[in-house]
Amino acid sequence: MKALLIGIVTGFIATAQASEPIKIVAAENFYGDVAEQIGANHVIVTSVLNNPDQDPHIFEASPSIISSLQSASMIIVNGAGYDAWMTKLIPESRKPDLLDVASLTHKSKGDNPHLWYDVDVISQTADEIALRLMAKDPDHKVEYAENRDRFQRTLQALKLHISTSAEKIRGLPVTASEPVFGYMAEALRLDMRNKAFQLAILNNAEPSVSDIIAFEDDLKRKKVRAFLYNSQVSSPTVSKLKALAEKNHIPTVGVSETEPANTKYQDWMTFQIDALIKALLQ
Ligand SMILES: [Zn+2]
The missing domain is CATH 3.40.50.1980 (Nitrogenase molybdenum iron protein domain)
Structure with a gap:
């Protein structure tokens, strides 16, 4: 009952x-x-x-x-x-x-x-x-x-906007501390380097010595046009590489995992793409 x-x-x-x-x-x-x-x-x-x-x-x-x-x-x-x-x-x-x-x-x-x-x-x-x-x-x-x-x-x-942008920047070599921007970099037809390093950082693993050396070499020899880093995740290894990029005058561009406050998905993506294009074409 x-x-x-x-x-x-x-x-x-x-x-x-x-x-x-x-x-x-x-x-x-x-x-x-x-x-x-x-x-x-x-x-x-x-x-x-x-x-x-x-x-x-x-x-x-x-x-x-x-x-x-x-x-x-x-x-x-x-x-x-x-x-x-x-x-x-x-x-x-x-x-x-x-x-x-x-x-x-x-x-x-x-x-x-x-x-x-x-x-x-x-x-x-x-x-x-x-x-x-x-x-x-x-x-x-x-x-x-x-x-x-x-x-x-x-x-x-x-x-x-992505496909028009790709026409301007396609094939340009870039690197990133982790694969947060990965799918967008692909859509922009960028040549993304140091993927093994990025995968290690993603999995909270220590990148191999050879991957770190290859990454440093890209920065020291200016083989990349921009360094993308995740503005929400930090580690001593990544901070060191970012400093090395800055020392070698390679533009660093922050991308974020989550959406900033008071914005919309479409604007967030556009803003990040435009910041990257500006860095690449400066
Ligand atoms: Zn992430």
Whole structure:
């Protein structure tokens, strides 16, 4: 009898909440941003990683995140091992509402996990978010479709900017402390050097002596036109290389893992691309 009563009560609450905003928890703020641009005022988005001073690779979730996961209607994670700290916190009951971007875009552990630097990944994620919002809240279906289409048009403009930029900088040799910008560097047709070094830094491993020597040689002999570093992750090895780049007058360009405050994904990417082009063509 008691169980039946609870069933009726929760059933009633679920119906009453149908017009309430949809709660979305995103592991990283760039996915939260995409969800917000598509859901607009019909969603409430909480992004777990939203502080540019945090190092996402060594992040530990707090108890308040666990409770927000309990009540979320959609949970977005990057996947591919990048935010395993989040995936393991998701209760079994919430798994059907999980959107794993890596699985969606057929990426897996071992691939460069900085998937959001691939505009096509963001485009597919936006389509999926829109579909799920339409299914959860059919009353606002038209609005979600319009927001999605508008968002996709801005991504098309970004892709055009990338391909026009590639015409100016294609083939130029650059190096980076870690592969955060990897997919974008590929789209810009840059010649990315020292990939083995970057992989070691990504995996919190010590790069091999020969990889460090090769990196230093690139800087000393000015074989690269720019040095990209992750402004959110630091290590003594990387700081030393950055100083060496500066000493040899090689422009250094900071890129970030998470989205800076008060910006949009499209603007963030454009800003970083333009800073790099400026450094390369100076
Ligand atoms: Zn990273």
